[in-house]
Amino acid sequence: MNPPAASSYAGTADSTIWTPSDARPPPSRVYGPIAWLRKNLFSSWLSSAVTLALIYFIITRTLSLIDWAFINAIWSVPALPNGTADTRACRALEGAGACWAVIAEKHRFILFGTYPFDQHWRPGLCILLFIGLYVVSAMKRFWRKELALIWIAVLTLIGILMWGGIFGLPYVPQERWGGLPITLILATFGIALAFPIAVFVALGRRSTKMPAVKILCVLYVELIRGVPLISVLFMASVMFPLFLPEGITIDKLLRAQVAIILFTAAYLAEVIRGGLQALPKGQYEAADAMGLTYWQKTAFIILPQALRLVIPPMVNSFIGLFKDTSLVLIIGIFDLLTAGKTAIVEPAWQGFGVEVYVVVGLIYFIFCFAMSQYSQNLETEFNKHVRR
Amino acid sequence: MQQVAEAPRAALDSVARVDAKPMISMDKVNKWFGALHVLRDVTIQVAQGERVVVCGPSGSGKSTMIRCINRLETHQEGTITVDGIELTDDLRNLDAIRREVGMVFQSFNLFPHLSILDNCTLAPIWVRKMPKKEAEDLAMEYLTRVRIPEQAKKYPMQLSGGQQQRVAIARALCMKPKVMLFDEPTSALDPEMIKEVLDVMVDLARDGMTMMVVTHEMGFARTVADRVVFMDRGEIVEQGAPEPLFNNPQTDRLRLFLSQILGH
Numbered sequence: 001m002n003p004p005a006a007s008s009y010a011g012t013a014d015s016t017i018w019t020p021s022d023a024r025p026p027p028s029r030v031y032g033p034i035a036w037l038r039k040n041l042f043s044s045w046l047s048s049a050v051t052l053a054l055i056y057f058i059i060t061r062t063l064s065l066i067d068w069a070f071i072n073a074i075w076s077v078p079a080l081p082n083g084t085a086d087t088r089a090c091r092a093l094e095g096a097g098a099c100w101a102v103i104a105e106k107h108r109f110i111l112f113g114t115y116p117f118d119q120h121w122r123p124g125l126c127i128l129l130f131i132g133l134y135v136v137s138a139m140k141r142f143w144r145k146e147l148a149l150i151w152i153a154v155l156t157l158i159g160i161l162m163w164g165g166i167f168g169l170p171y172v173p174q175e176r177w178g179g180l181p182i183t184l185i186l187a188t189f190g191i192a193l194a195f196p197i198a199v200f201v202a203l204g205r206r207s208t209k210m211p212a213v214k215i216l217c218v219l220y221v222e223l224i225r226g227v228p229l230i231s232v233l234f235m236a237s238v239m240f241p242l243f244l245p246e247g248i249t250i251d252k253l254l255r256a257q258v259a260i261i262l263f264t265a266a267y268l269a270e271v272i273r274g275g276l277q278a279l280p281k282g283q284y285e286a287a288d289a290m291g292l293t294y295w296q297k298t299a300f301i302i303l304p305q306a307l308r309l310v311i312p313p314m315v316n317s318f319i320g321l322f323k324d325t326s327l328v329l330i331i332g333i334f335d336l337l338t339a340g341k342t343a344i345v346e347p348a349w350q351g352f353g354v355e356v357y358v359v360v361g362l363i364y365f366i367f368c369f370a371m372s373q374y375s376q377n378l379e380t381e382f383n384k385h386v387r388r
Numbered sequence: 389m390q391q392v393a394e395a396p397r398a399a400l401d402s403v404a405r406v407d408a409k410p411m412i413s414m415d416k417v418n419k420w421f422g423a424l425h426v427l428r429d430v431t432i433q434v435a436q437g438e439r440v441v442v443c444g445p446s447g448s449g450k451s452t453m454i455r456c457i458n459r460l461e462t463h464q465e466g467t468i469t470v471d472g473i474e475l476t477d478d479l480r481n482l483d484a485i486r487r488e489v490g491m492v493f494q495s496f497n498l499f500p501h502l503s504i505l506d507n508c509t510l511a512p513i514w515v516r517k518m519p520k521k522e523a524e525d526l527a528m529e530y531l532t533r534v535r536i537p538e539q540a541k542k543y544p545m546q547l548s549g550g551q552q553q554r555v556a557i558a559r560a561l562c563m564k565p566k567v568m569l570f571d572e573p574t575s576a577l578d579p580e581m582i583k584e585v586l587d588v589m590v591d592l593a594r595d596g597m598t599m600m601v602v603t604h605e606m607g608f609a610r611t612v613a614d615r616v617v618f619m620d621r622g623e624i625v626e627q628g629a630p631e632p633l634f635n636n637p638q639t640d641r642l643r644l645f646l647s648q649i650l651g652h
Contacts, residue, residue, distance in 0.1 A: 070514070080441065093587035145470075280495075280497075282493060282495050282496075283497060284492065285460050285493070285497060286491075286497035286498075286499070287499075288458075288460060288486065289458055289460060289486060289489070289491040289560075290510070290511035290515065290559075290560075290563060291483055291486035291511060291513060291515045291563070292514060292515060293483070293511075296514050296588065298513075300510060300514070301437075301610040303498055304501050305501050306499070308501065382501075385500065385543035385544075385545060385546065
């Protein structure tokens, strides 16, 4: 019961020296692709048959997809004397090949909507600015206070480019904006503003000392969650102006933007509240015991941990928001999807929806997949030191 | 039971202490959890430099009592005064008290997303408004005192339980508190790690820190405590210097408790 102060357990006359045994490698297994195939795909006659059938199916489908997308595809069509496109060659294919000519012909309308044709470089530059902003913000070495300034500067620049009216840029009213810039504007401002609102609502809903704030937060979340996004958009677009005094109008895009922000923030607030609840009580107590104020505790201890916990569902919300921006079509805003749809209204191009939707879908996919991949990197990065 | 490295009691007793003004004073403190009466007329005073060990069966209210001292729990009746400041709903009083009272928890409660060094410097920088460099030097000083300066750049989850608890002690000390509260600091530790934590606490006691320790480590109580307080069912049943209390309990309840924990 009373060992010597130094923790040496060297053998003495009446005890032997114990030496730990060497660690051994785990028992060897058969590795290699052949062994893997045999074990997983050809373990029995039935499994072999299913495997072969599936391989046959995959190969034939892939080949016909390649046929459709590349070999039989038509990349451009001649123009008729009256200026419209001669799409007879495309129609003759009867679906055996893709008519990419519709993209070649209409890509600027799909990307920029009804924005004045000779000014397309402006929304084009805006798209590049947005992407640049995402890339810079994603890199950890740029995570410092100046990043907020960069955001403000870039978003202001985008506003100037889109509206014009100064620096010799012709004024373009918001009604003529369309396509990808609309989607990116709605999504970027949506995420950037819904996130802080959601944080405060989540904190407010958990407040014990301010019951009025708590009730407000609960009401807000439950009201917004109780109705579909479309009805929130309708309210913002149709009902909201009725409450405004005579003569004051608020930009339609801005109203849609506010509706999307409020809608996303309600969902996001619940996600963040989940993270707040998952933190052990001891973290709050340790911060309290050290004398940190509520906001210090929240900023340094609680939020950094709670937000890390909810990265996956949070990115879920962000991706949802990115795609939900396409719903603004119901209040007459031409986002990417609506622009794509409108591009094929022209009689010459009617019936070539698949090609347009494939391209539009691809654009959505690139942005959403990038978000998803980035969130996974972020999770690994953040949880490096935290085993759970 | 764990035996603490033999520190001659004489060395501890030589520390000058027992001030006229008590550091902690609880007067007829009552607390309920719902209808459950968990603290009943608890009256106790802890002098500056005094080391009090609180023991008792689980559910006896000993943790609740020390958690009331920095208001992690609020009491409903009676008064608690720390360093001359009464605990009230006034947030300024509360902040002032929490600055002076360090606490060590059973489950360590280190911040897993911050490095060991950041765990230690956070409160000095933000609560004490200490310059970063100074806070880091101070943190390294205390990490050296708890014998893990080499772990400063690591994260809590990379450390053993005993090391984490020693960091938690260093973290509390970085606020230069006048009182340290320990809430069962060794109960969550493997047997082989208890000693390293207790050794650090003995060191701290030797330096004259005012300490209130909830623990079942009777060896620790014998070595460092000026006074042992025995609680049951929310009441202080018996208190006194460790040797007389353990050797000659006055109540049957303490006798039973001692026979239970010493008998195995």
